[in-house]
Amino acid sequence: MDELLLQLALGDCSSSFNMEKAVCNHGLFMMSPNVWIPSTKSLYRPLRLADSSHSLSVTVSHPPNHPFLVIKVHGVHSLPSADEAAILEQVARMLRISSKDEKDVREFQTLHASAKEKGFGRIFRSPSFFEDAVKSILLCNCGWKRTLAMAQALCELQAQMANAQLQPMGVKSNSNRKIFTKRLKHSSNSESSRSKFDQSRGNFPTSTELAYLDEKYLNKRCNLGYRAQSILQLARKIENGEIEESCDITSHDKLYQKLMKVEGFGPFVCSNIMMCVGSYKRIPSDSETIRHLKEVHGKGKCSKRTIQKDVEEIYSKLELVEEYEKKFGVLSELDSASYHLVTGSQQSALRE
DNA sequence: ATGAAATCCGATGTACTCAA
DNA sequence: TTGAGTACATCGGATTTCAT
Secondary structure, eight states, X not given: OOEEEEEEEOGGGGGXXXXXXXXXXXXXXXXXXXXXXXXXXXXXXXXXXXXXXOEEEEEEEOOTTOSEEEEEEETOXXXXXXXXXXXXXXXXXXXXXXXXXXHHHHHHHHHOHHHHHHTOOOOOOOSSHHHHHHHHHHTTTSOHHHHHHHHHHHHHHHHHHHHHTOOOXXXXXXXXXXXXXXXXXXXXXXXXXXXXXOOSSOOOOOHHHHHTSOHHHXXXXXXXXXXXXXXXXXXXXXXXXXXXXXXXXXXXXXHHHHHHHSTTOOHHHHHHHHHHHTOOSSOOOOHHHHHHHHHHHOOTTOOHHHHHHOTHHHHHHHHHHHHHHXXXXXXXXXXXXXXXGOOSSOHHHHHO
16 A cells, blocks of 8 residues: 655644644544544544645654654655645644744643643644534534534545546536536446545545535535535635635634624634634633533533633633543543543433 | 523434334 | 334524513
């Protein structure tokens, strides 16, 4: 089997970087197509090439005491430099390897000494803004099990699109969308056009891939409910340039406002996305956060309103991970089959 | 104008009935 | 006892409605 090894220099981050802490601190690492391999402390998933339509699977790991990450690219023995750059860029985004990220982590840990002790602060994210945004919606109005199922369904859908090699170019009108969707439906069992890229596992879909789909089909196929509409709205807004990720801090408020305008995007989802982008101004607090404060801190009165202004909340985020680990063992060593159990409130978890 | 409370959504879970 | 079938409750952000 062909393999290509790449290196990503840690630079400023080399002293503080811890692979396990950088990945297993957020539910995102359990969601498809991410696969965490506890035994080797490495992360496996497909990443996009420079053309962003093809993907290759990679395994990212950190050899102890080395100032760089090793990225094993599967299925090829060499790549054009543009593709190598694209892969490195995505890995850097996921694990927050940049001077700016390192600065953020240090600032945060100065504020909270306990975070520094625990090595908490480098919050895991996706290789793309779109994936972060969609996964944030998947967290809403449903249990954790369903969140995982929806993410997986989206990846399986992407695999099918990639294997069928359907070209979505120039199908922006409604009627063409239907035709495209129809072709996709009929492609389900065709093994015909397998390219040199192994697309069988499926990557997370891009905004381009989703924008051309019929809403009803997307909903039915991935069991998304009302989220299908929200996701498509977002995908189309990104496609026509209305919304774009910006690293510029001054435009963060604007991005937040734009996200709030998408139907189905409320404060929780948008704050969550902003945190991924690198703006920690607003703290996403969900029912799990509230439950945590109630149970662990005995704050019976705690509700949606009292929680938002409390700076203490930041602490509770840290503690939430610790509490889970008390219940389920160290998250990074958890078997992927048990991911759906990880929540404090669900009955299925308590029965164990 | 503020913010509390009711309602929405669809999958999932629970309690109960009835037939074989 | 087992299974199918039904009705109803639950979940939890988002959104709308309503009261102050």
